[in-house]
Amino acid sequence: xxxxxxxxxxxxxxxxxxxxxxxxxxxxxxxxxxxxxxxxxxxxxxxxxxxxxxxxxxxxxxxxxxxxxxxxxxxxxxxxxxxxxxxxxxxxxxxxxxxxxxxxxxxxxxxxxxxxxxxxxxxxxxxxxxxxxxxxxxxxxxxxxxxxxxxxxxxxxxxxxxxxxxxxxxxxxxxxxxxxxxxxxxxxxxxxxxxxxxxxxxxxxxxxxxxxxxxxxxxxxxxxxxxxxxxxxxxxxxxxxxxxxxxxxxxxxxxxxxxxxxxxxxxxxxxxxxxxxxxxxxxxxxxxxxxxxxxxxxxxxxxxxxxxxxxxxxxxxxxxxxxxxxxxxxxxxxxxxxxxxxxxxxxxxxxxxxxxxxxxxxxxxxxxxxxxxxxxxxxxxxxxxxxxxxxxxxxxxxxxxxxxxxxxxxxxxxxxxxxxxx
Amino acid sequence: xxxxxxxxxxxxxxxxxxxxxxxxxxxxxxxxxxxxxxxxxxxxxxxxxxxxxxxxxxxxxxxxxxxxxxxxxxxxxxxxxxxxxxxxxxxxxxxxxxxxxxxxxxxxxxxxxxxxxxxxxxxxxxxxxxxxxxxxxxxxxxxxxxxxxxxxxxxxxxxxxxxxxxxxxxxxxxxxxxxxxxxxxxxxxxxxxxxxxxxxxxxxxxxxxxxxxxxxxxxxxxxxxxxxxxxxxxxxxxxxxxxxxxxxxxxxxxxxxxxxxxxxxxxxxxxxxxxxxxxxxxxxxxxxxxxxxxxxxxxxxxxxxxxxxxxxxxxxxxxxxxxxxxxxxxx
Numbered sequence: 182x183x184x185x186x187x188x189x190x191x192x193x194x195x196x197x198x199x200x201x202x203x204x205x206x207x208x209x210x211x212x213x214x215x216x217x218x219x220x221x222x223x224x225x226x227x228x229x230x231x232x233x234x235x236x237x238x239x240x241x242x243x244x245x246x247x248x249x250x251x252x253x254x255x256x257x258x259x260x261x262x263x264x265x266x267x268x269x270x271x272x273x274x275x276x277x278x279x280x281x282x283x284x285x286x287x288x289x290x291x292x293x294x295x296x297x298x299x300x301x302x303x304x305x306x307x308x309x310x311x312x313x314x315x316x317x318x319x320x321x322x323x324x325x326x327x328x329x330x331x332x333x334x335x336x337x338x339x340x341x342x343x344x345x346x347x348x349x350x351x352x353x354x355x356x357x358x359x360x361x362x363x364x365x366x367x368x369x370x371x372x373x374x375x376x377x378x379x380x381x382x383x384x385x386x387x388x389x390x391x392x393x394x395x396x397x398x399x400x401x402x403x404x405x406x407x408x409x410x411x412x413x414x415x416x417x418x419x420x421x422x423x424x425x426x427x428x429x430x431x432x433x434x435x436x437x438x439x440x441x442x443x444x445x446x447x448x449x450x451x452x453x454x455x456x457x458x459x460x461x462x463x464x465x466x467x468x469x470x471x472x473x474x475x476x477x478x479x480x481x482x483x484x485x486x487x488x489x490x491x492x493x494x495x496x497x498x499x500x501x502x503x504x505x506x507x508x509x510x511x512x513x514x515x516x517x518x519x520x521x522x523x524x525x526x527x528x529x530x531x532x533x534x535x536x537x538x539x540x541x542x543x544x545x546x547x548x549x550x551x552x553x554x555x556x557x558x559x560x561x562x563x564x565x566x567x568x569x570x571x572x573x574x575x576x577x578x579x580x581x582x583x584x585x586x587x588x589x590x591x592x593x594x595x596x597x598x599x600x601x602x603x
Numbered sequence: 604x605x606x607x608x609x610x611x612x613x614x615x616x617x618x619x620x621x622x623x624x625x626x627x628x629x630x631x632x633x634x635x636x637x638x639x640x641x642x643x644x645x646x647x648x649x650x651x652x653x654x655x656x657x658x659x660x661x662x663x664x665x666x667x668x669x670x671x672x673x674x675x676x677x678x679x680x681x682x683x684x685x686x687x688x689x690x691x692x693x694x695x696x697x698x699x700x701x702x703x704x705x706x707x708x709x710x711x712x713x714x715x716x717x718x719x720x721x722x723x724x725x726x727x728x729x730x731x732x733x734x735x736x737x738x739x740x741x742x743x744x745x746x747x748x749x750x751x752x753x754x755x756x757x758x759x760x761x762x763x764x765x766x767x768x769x770x771x772x773x774x775x776x777x778x779x780x781x782x783x784x785x786x787x788x789x790x791x792x793x794x795x796x797x798x799x800x801x802x803x804x805x806x807x808x809x810x811x812x813x814x815x816x817x818x819x820x821x822x823x824x825x826x827x828x829x830x831x832x833x834x835x836x837x838x839x840x841x842x843x844x845x846x847x848x849x850x851x852x853x854x855x856x857x858x859x860x861x862x863x864x865x866x867x868x869x870x871x872x873x874x875x876x877x878x879x880x881x882x883x884x885x886x887x888x889x890x891x892x893x894x895x896x897x898x899x900x901x902x903x904x905x906x907x908x909x910x911x912x913x914x915x916x917x918x919x920x921x922x923x924x925x926x927x928x929x930x931x932x933x934x
Contacts, residue, residue, distance in 0.1 A: 262895040269680065287898055291681040371769075380880040432766040434792040434882055449770075574897045578700050581881025585703075585794045595699070 215246035216504035218493070219267075220278035221260035223253040226461055230525035237520055238511050245504045250274055268293045273496035275505035281318045281328045281492040283404075284565025284573075288494075289320050295495045296323035300506065304513050309531040313558040314488070317566065326492035327513040330527035333457045333548060334561040335389045335479040335487040338442065341472065343372045343451040352477040356393045356421045359452075359480040363428040366451040374428035376441040376450035380581050382433075384563045386454050387422055387580060393481025394418035397557045403600070404560070404567035410597040423589050434584070446473045454479050456489070456564070460544035461526035470543040486556040489564035490530055528552050568603075575599035666911065672904035680898055691905040701906075704884040707798045711885065712866040714802035715809075719862055720855070722806060723813025728843070730814070731821040741818070744811035752808070756875025759804035763790035763876070791876060791883055801883060805872060809865070813858050820854035821847060856921060863917040867910060886910055 222231045228251075235247050252260035257278075264277055273293065279285050288294050301307055301324055307315060310328065318324055337359075339352055344362075347369040353359040363374035377383055392400045395418055402408060403415075430450070433441070442459045444450035446468040453459070460476075468474050478485070493512050499505045511517040518529035519538045528539065528549045536553075539545040560566030562573060579595035582588075673691055677684025695701040726744055730737050747755070764773040768787050771779045778786040790800040824847045832846045833839075870887040877883035879892060886906055894903035 258896065265680075265895065265898065287679070290679075379878055380882075430766075430770075431789070432764060432770070432792070434877070434880060435760065435763075435765050435790075437878075571897045571899070574892060578881060581884070582699050582703070584880075585882050591699075 211500045213245065213501045213504040215248055216276070216501050216508050217248040217250050217274045218276050218278075218508060219250045219252070219260070219264060219274035221252055221257040222278070223251045226524050226526045230521040233520050233524055234511065234517060237517065238508060241511070242504075242507055245501075245507065268496065271498060273498055273500075275499045275501045276493045276495060276508055278491055279326060279494055280565035281326050281490040282560055282566035283320075283569045285325055285492075285494065286320060286569045289325055293496055294325045295497050295499075296325055297327065297495060297509070298323050300327075300495075300509060300513075304510060306513055309513075309515070309533055311532060311555065311558065314490075314530065317558060317560050318490075318492075326494045327509050328490040328492040328530035329512045329518055330491050330522050330525060331486075331530050331552060332489050332527050332564075333486055334385065334489055334564060335392055335482045335485065335559075336455065336457050336459070336476050337389075337479040338445050338453045338455060338459055338463075338474055338476050340372075340445050340448050340451055341475050343370055343448055346370050346372075347451065352475070353480045354477075354483065356390060356418075356425075356480050360421060360424045363425065363452070367428055370451070372448065373430045373444060373450040374452065375425055376444040376453040377426075377429045377433045378436040378438045378441040379434055380577065380584060381563065382438050382441060382455065383426070383584060384577055384580050385438075385456070386425070387576075388487065388562050389454050389479040389482065390422045390425065391415075391418050392485065392487055392559055393479055394421055396481075397485045397559050400559050401567070404562060404572075406603040408600045410593065410600050415596070416593060419589055419593055448473075456561075457544065457548060458526060460542065464526075464542070476544065482559075484556055485559050486552065487559045487561050489561040489566055491527075572599055572603055575602065669904045669907050669911075672900055673908045675901055677901045678899050680900060684901065691901055692908070695902075695905060695909075700881065700884065700889065701886075703881065704886050704889050707883065708867060708869075708885045710796060710798040711802050711805075711869065712863065714799045715805045715866045716859060716862045718802060718806040719809045719813050720858060722810040723858070724817050726810065726814040727817030727821060730818055741815070744814050746811065747808045748812050750808065752805075752869075752871040753875045755804045755808050756872045759807075760876045763800060763803070765789045765792045794882065797882060801873065801876065804876070805866070805869070809862060813862070816854050816858050817851065820851040824850050856924065860917050860921050864914045867913045867917070886913075 220231065222228050231249070231251070235249060238245075239247055252263050260278075264274075267273060268288070268291070279288070285294065301315075306327070314328065315324065318326065318328065337352065343366065344352070347362075347366045349362050349365060353362045366372060366374040377386055391403065395403070395414055399414065403410065430444075438455050438459070439462060441450070441453050442455055442462055443466060445453045446463050446466055460470075463470070463474050477483075493509055495502070495505055495509065512521070513531075515529070515531055515533055515535075518531055519534055522529050522534070523538050523541070523545065526542070526545065528534065528545060532553055532555075534549060534553075536546065536549055539549050562568050562576065565573065568576075576596060576599055579592055579599065582595070583592040672684070674686055674688060675684035676682070676687045676690070726740075730740060734740065762773040764771075764775060765788070766772055766775060768775070768779050768784050771787060774790075775787045778784065788800075789797065791797040793800070828846055829842050832842045837845065868887055869885060870891065873883050873885055873888055879888060886909060890903050890906040890910070893899045893906065
């Protein structure tokens with residue numbers, strides 16, 4: 182009896198060891214027979230795009246097994262928590278997804294990422310990508326990630342029929358025009374003038390207003406360490422921001438960006454400022470471009486692309502470095518980017534993409550044309566291009582407190598302090 | 604303490620039947636005596652030592668580690684971190700976000716604990732009065748316990764939609780439908796006491812459990828005591844007020860502690876309803892943001908220490924009270 186009990190206990194212990202052994206060794210290999218790629222692309226067009234890339238990769242490289250280590254949820258925040266643990270315990274995947282720009286700064290400073298300068302030269306990425314883009318993702322003279330797509334943050338979506346009802350002929354082109362248009366909509370129609378959602382969508386609105394009000398160079402300068410936010414120009418931009426916020430809906434805190442965007446397509450709201458992933462969402466809703474919704478650069482930002490980009494990295498100590506470089510080669514290539522982006526609903530970071538692949542979507546077609554025409558570039562702060570996580574969080578907190586108490590002066594003070602802390 | 608186990612050990616050892624035989628034996632040597640004594644406590648110690656070890660490492664060891672981190676300036680994962688004393692604990696109060704988060708947690712705790720206690724007590728009282736179909740009601744009221752805070756949060760997020768009357772949905776739409784427009788409100792998005800509304804789903808979920816606690820308490824009061832009071836001319840309300848309620852103090856205390864520590868640590872409900880927004884910020888959400896988004900170990904550990912401290916404020920008086928009571932009862 183006792184002997185049997187011991188054998189059961191020993192068996193259980195063995196099972197635990199086997200299970201934990203499997204858990205720990207998931208990334209294993211080291212002989213480049215597989216490549217483990219970590220991302221948070223687990224649904225919708227993102228997943229479809231990733232799967233198409235994987236299929237291509239497996240066709241081109243039958244000898245390398247592809248391990249898709251995607252973690253769902255929280256638009257990446259769950260994945261980042263998991264990734265943090267793996268990097269700290271020196272069990273990195275072979276390549277992981279990250280927003281290009283300052284969001285990767287913490288990883289770079291911690292020594293988790295290998296520089297990809299040689300790779301960029303070999304693959305001709307310096308020529309294929311816009312100069313200003315490469316400049317904005319360079320950290321201490323090196324690049325650390327391969328951008329696969331470009332999203333635009335400064336897009337103003339509007340409902341043409343609501344504008345017509347309000348008697349507005351053309352979408353507003355300056356922040357002042359926008360405020361005037363919002364007042365007209367409020368007076369002439371029952372629609373919500375400007376739809377926003379939860380706190381982060383207000384951060385998103387703020388960056389577009391700052392860009393539109395200050396201009397591209399002044400906006401970019403705001404995110405240099407130690408930048409001065411205590412200027413009359415910033416005060417003016419924040420005043421415009423406040424005037425816009427006065428025309429948003431009361432229940433915004435209980436909604437996310439989808440609900441705010443849907444209000445525009447359904448004619449419940451006139452305007453919404455949201456990134457260009459909204460175009461894919463409008464397609465899902467069955468809304469027709471030009472009828473149910475239309476778009477323009479957010480007021481004052483015509484000719485500037487406020488960009489954000491998903492990119493892939495090469496962690497230090499990646500078990501299958503060769504295979505990881507093969508993967509990066511695919512995601513950096515014109516072919517790879519043209520496979521991925523039409524499905525994901527974004528445009529390629531490379532300038533040499535074939536527009537024919539994007540002709541199905543009126544938005545993507547126009548966006549690609551603008552991108553290839555060589556716009557000025559500004560990095561999105563909220564989406565991790567211009568600032569690291571701490572500064573971003575400080576701004577988010579300041580905006581959240583402003584939403585609670587409406588104290589614009591305190592908002593500017595907090596923004597000044599956040600910039601000085603860097 | 605040492606005499607009682609010794610005695611039982613001796614009994615188990617020799618057995619009462621063999622006592623005369625033992626008297627004939629020579630007196631045991633000191634070493635033997637020590638061994639015999641060890642037999643009484645050693646197996647017990649061996650049995651509990653794995654859990655002592657595990658709790659020591661994974662609870663108290665981690666608390667120590669966390670405290671150490673909170674007292675350092677390790678504000679990035681790659682920093683080494685020097686000892687800075689209580690600097691982090693003081694700095695938190697100088698920013699705008701932390702006091703707001705604490706204020707939110709206090710409002711939430713007061714409304715949630717108070718509401719769940721009152722509702723649970725009321726339901727328990729009604730069921731104790733012998734309502735028809737009691738088992739059905741009991742199950743019905745307890746059922747929300749089976750739901751996770753996330754699911755509760757998602758549903759109440761819809762119910763508590765703060766849209767004004769012309770676009771109302773959820774409970775606001777119900778109010779409009781019955782011409783109760785004055786009840787239409789901002790729910791949890793109200794700047795000052797929005798957290799009171801945030802406590803509603805938590806009350807809904809836990810009131811049934813508190814009801815079960817109180818019902819057990821009510822049933823534990825012997826019928827004779829009530830009879831005696833009635834014979835003495837006590838009204839039915841008086842019976843509860845002066846006879847039953849005073850005996851429910853232990854139940855009340857357990858309920859307060861269970862609700863209180865849940866409330867201070869609340870995270871999932873807030874995330875499901877509001878996400879990460881300052882308007883519904885609480886210390887646990889703030890801690891999560893610091894650890895996993897800003898990646899500031901020292902600040903996260905500081906908030907964790909405050910949370911532990913706040914929960915200890917609830918739990919330690921309870922432990923002291925329990926120990927004292929057990930002593931006074933001679934257990």
